[in-house]
Amino acid sequence: MQMPSAVYTSPSYPLKKFEVDPNDPHYQTTNGRTTGPSDYVLNAGQVDRDKPSGPKMDPVNPDIPTYLSQLRMQLTGLQDDINEFLTKQMEIAKNKRVKVESDEKEKSSQKKNNNNGTNKEEDDDIY
Amino acid sequence: MVNLNSIPTKNNRGYYIAIGLEGSANKLGVGIIKQPVLPTLLEGDNSHKCQSEILANIRDTYVTPPGEGFLPRDTARHHRNWCVRLIKQALKQARLTDPRNDVDVICFTKGPGMGAPLHSVAVVARTCSLLWDVPLVGVNHCIGHIEMGREITGASNPVVLYVSGGNTQVIAYSENRYRIFGETLDVAVGNCLDRFARTLKISNSPSPGYNIEQLAKKCKNKNELVELPYTVKGMDLSMSGILAYIDSLAKDLFKGNKKNKLLFDPKTGEQKVTVEDLCYSLQENLFAMLIEITERAMAHVNSSHVLIVGGVGCNLRLQEMMAQMCHDRANGEVYATDERFCIDNGAMIAQAGLLQFRMGDIIKDLSETVVLQKFRTDEVYVSWRKT
Numbered sequence: 079m080q081m082p083s084a085v086y087t088s089p090s091y092p093l094k095k096f097e098v099d100p101n102d103p104h105y106q107t108t109n110g111r112t113t114g115p116s117d118y119v120l121n122a123g124q125v126d127r128d129k130p131s132g133p134k135m136d137p138v139n140p141d142i143p144t145y146l147s148q149l150r151m152q153l154t155g156l157q158d159d160i161n162e163f164l165t166k167q168m169e170i171a172k173n174k175r176v177k178v179e180s181d182e183k184e185k186s187s188q189k190k191n192n193n194n195g196t197n198k199e200e201d202d203d204i205y
Numbered sequence: 206m207v208n209l210n211s212i213p214t215k216n217n218r219g220y221y222i223a224i225g226l227e228g229s230a231n232k233l234g235v236g237i238i239k240q241p242v243l244p245t246l247l248e249g250d251n252s253h254k255c256q257s258e259i260l261a262n263i264r265d266t267y268v269t270p271p272g273e274g275f276l277p278r279d280t281a282r283h284h285r286n287w288c289v290r291l292i293k294q295a296l297k298q299a300r301l302t303d304p305r306n307d308v309d310v311i312c313f314t315k316g317p318g319m320g321a322p323l324h325s326v327a328v329v330a331r332t333c334s335l336l337w338d339v340p341l342v343g344v345n346h347c348i349g350h351i352e353m354g355r356e357i358t359g360a361s362n363p364v365v366l367y368v369s370g371g372n373t374q375v376i377a378y379s380e381n382r383y384r385i386f387g388e389t390l391d392v393a394v395g396n397c398l399d400r401f402a403r404t405l406k407i408s409n410s411p412s413p414g415y416n417i418e419q420l421a422k423k424c425k426n427k428n429e430l431v432e433l434p435y436t437v438k439g440m441d442l443s444m445s446g447i448l449a450y451i452d453s454l455a456k457d458l459f460k461g462n463k464k465n466k467l468l469f470d471p472k473t474g475e476q477k478v479t480v481e482d483l484c485y486s487l488q489e490n491l492f493a494m495l496i497e498i499t500e501r502a503m504a505h506v507n508s509s510h511v512l513i514v515g516g517v518g519c520n521l522r523l524q525e526m527m528a529q530m531c532h533d534r535a536n537g538e539v540y541a542t543d544e545r546f547c548i549d550n551g552a553m554i555a556q557a558g559l560l561q562f563r564m565g566d567i568i569k570d571l572s573e574t575v576v577l578q579k580f581r582t583d584e585v586y587v588s589w590r591k592t
Contacts, residue, residue, distance in 0.1 A: 119279050123270040128283045131290075 082152055084160060096159045098152045105155035108132055112161040207591055209246035209563045214309060221309045225555025228284045228326030229318025229346045230371060231267040231275040235291040236551030237299040240559055250591040252560055253355035260299035262545060262552040263291050272406040281321035288329045305337040312558020315343030316580030323576035331574055341568040342558040347372060347582040350514040351383060352560060353553030358540035360512045366499050369515030370395030375502045381587045386502040387440030394491055395517045397444040401487060404452050405480060417484045418520050424485035431478055431486035442494045451487055492523045496530050512540040519547040560589040
């Protein structure tokens with residue numbers, strides 16, 4: 079059985095491959111780590127009636143999920159990996175932006191101070 | 206010339222079958238319709254007389270706790286986890302055992318709506334299309350409402366009042382487009398009612414607007430309306446100010462703020478206004494504004510027929526007020542449908558999509574299936590109607 083996979087590329091991240099390890103329990107469930115209801119609605123008292131159904135078992139081999147169920151579980155795990163990766167990337171981008179902004183702030187305040195200093199010196203020169 | 210029979214039916218069986226998938230907001234709908242090939246559709250403007258048969262029209266609503274709206278991420282999750290189950294149910298109800306051979310076209314909502322829920326349903330539509338080798342058609346949600354309303358009521362060329370949680374528009378057909386004559390400048394009428402329901406913390410089941418309507422019916426003081434802003438601006442209207450104002454009144458009522466002279470008698474401190482009075486006044490005020498702009502559009506296009514579509518369209522008080530206005534006009538008539546077709550559903554997407562399909566308008570590449578959060582009614586070229 080061919081495993082599903084995914085590839086992510088961007089100017090800042092040349093290549094990231096996502097692959098399924100069929101033996102990892104993470105790829106053997108339809109309940110993903112990142113695909114549940116949001117905390118906000120749960121805190122508001124939401125009862126989760128929208129859970130994905132569990133895997134359907136093969137009628138001939140009742141211990142083995144059907145082909146489509148296996149695919150569904152693998153995709154759930156793969157989706158988790160992608161979501162976690164993208165969330166991390168967003169955090170990195172956010173931190174970078176914060177750093178750039180604070181650097182710019184620092185530079186501009188330094189420049190201001192320098193300017194004030196120069197004026198002072200010029201003033202001193204005048205008097 | 207409009208020929209709705211130019212595309213051959215599957216296996217030349219003499220009828221078309223379309224599946225419609227709707228998921229632009231918190232309702233997920235799957236509808237299956239059947240249209241016969243009719244000689245009356247060879248030419249002329251008969252797209253409202255297709256003799257559509259509804260084989261299935263199943264809906265599941267994502268309901269949130271009282272006081273809460275629906276968030277895109279959780280709504281999309283609802284649609285993702287229910288879509289396949291609903292399609293299976295609909296196929297069973299329609300007694301279609303082999304979609305590959307039974308279905309002529311799969312229609313899905315392309316927009317407008319909330320991005321994540323739209324996307325969830327589009328993914329299912331693409332998958333089914335590839336799995337069954339059936340062509341796809343992307344449908345404008347507003348056009349779906351209009352075409353379903355025309356088909357169900359038989360209204361040939363009405364002025365359309367489209368009122369729902371996401372849209373408020375007065376529409377009239379001209380030269381192959383549904384033209385917007387007037388619309389909201391901010392929030393939609395359904396959104397205004399829903400948000401007021403959230404302030405009142407009333408149930409979202411079956412829908413907040415329905416519960417407001419029921420409270421309004423219980424108003425005992427119908428002769429004395431609570432004065433609210435009346436904000437018709439030419440052919441457009443604005444409702445955000447009305448919402449903010451009535452929200453503040455409701456909050457004062459709950460807090461028992463006796464300084465508010467509108468709500469409490471300044472001498473005795475007695476409560477003058479109830480929650481039911483607020484609901485009734487809000488409905489009367491908003492609906493009066495809608496009737497005013499609709500009447501003006503009718504005068505402009507010299508029409509005496511109005512079709513009300515969209516979720517708010519099943520409000521009986523709105524239908525009653527519209528009927529009263531139409532009654533005063535020569536030969537005036539109101540066309541409205543019940544909740545099966547007013548509220549978002551899959552059959553309406555199938556209806557509009559099948560009309561598009563019968564005119565040869567299908568998706569040629571999956572890149573054309575990208576959903577659009579903004580997709581105005583007048584962007585669609587209505588090829589199935591005469592100029």
